[in-house]
Each structure stands twice: as C-alpha cells, then as structure tokens.
Amino acid sequence: MREAEKKDILQRLKAIEGHLRGIQRMVEEDRYCVDILKQTRAVQKALQKVDATILENHLQTCVTRALRSENEEERTCVIEELMDVYHLIDRI
Numbered sequence: 001m002r003e004a005e006k007k008d009i010l011q012r013l014k015a016i017e018g019h020l021r022g023i024q025r026m027v028e029e030d031r032y033c034v035d036i037l038k039q040t041r042a043v044q045k046a047l048q049k050v051d052a053t054i055l056e057n058h059l060q061t062c063v064t065r066a067l068r069s070e071n072e073e074e075r076t077c078v079i080e081e082l083m084d085v086y087h088l089i090d091r092i
Contacts, residue, residue, distance in 0.1 A: 005053055012050050013050060016043055
C-alpha cells in the first residue's frame with residue numbers, strides 16, 4: 001500500500017474508533033434511538049470511504065501490476081479476489 005493512502009486510512013480508522021466509543025456512550029446513556037442510528041450511519045459511511053481508498057490503491061498497484069503481467073495465473077487470481085470481495089459484500 002502506498003504510504004500516503006496508508007496514513008490516510010489509519011487516520012480515518014482512528015476517527016471511526018473514537019466515533020464508535022461515542023456511540024457506545026450514547027447507548028449506555030439511553031439516548032434517543034434515531035440519534036444513535038444517525039451516528040451508526042455516519043460510521044458506516046466513513047468505513048465505506050476507507051474501503052474505497054483501499055480498493056483504489058489496490059487497483060492502481062496490485063491489480064494493475066497483475067494485469068500487465070505475463071503470468072495468466074496471477075491475472076486470474078486478482079480478478080477472482082475482487083469478485084470474492086464483492087460477493088462477500090452482497091451476502092452481508
């Protein structure tokens with residue numbers, strides 16, 4: 001993973017971690033359900049941004065390198081990996 005993306009992802013994950021602790025406090029304090037749901041949606045959106053950053057980095061590095069490779073097995077492998085990730089997402 002490229003260093004700039006790695007730094008960005010780690011910062012985002014730390015912010016998400018803090019946000020989750022805040023949501024835990026909201027639950028402990030019996031805060032209004034809709035307010036909690038709004039916060040969990042914000043965390044989900046933040047995780048989607050992390051996913052997008054990781055995917056973009058993967059496409060621009062590992063996948064690009066594999067697709068340019070003469071090794072057909074390597075090309076097939078990266079395509080199958082991406083398909084597995086997206087099938088996993090559909091099952092959640």
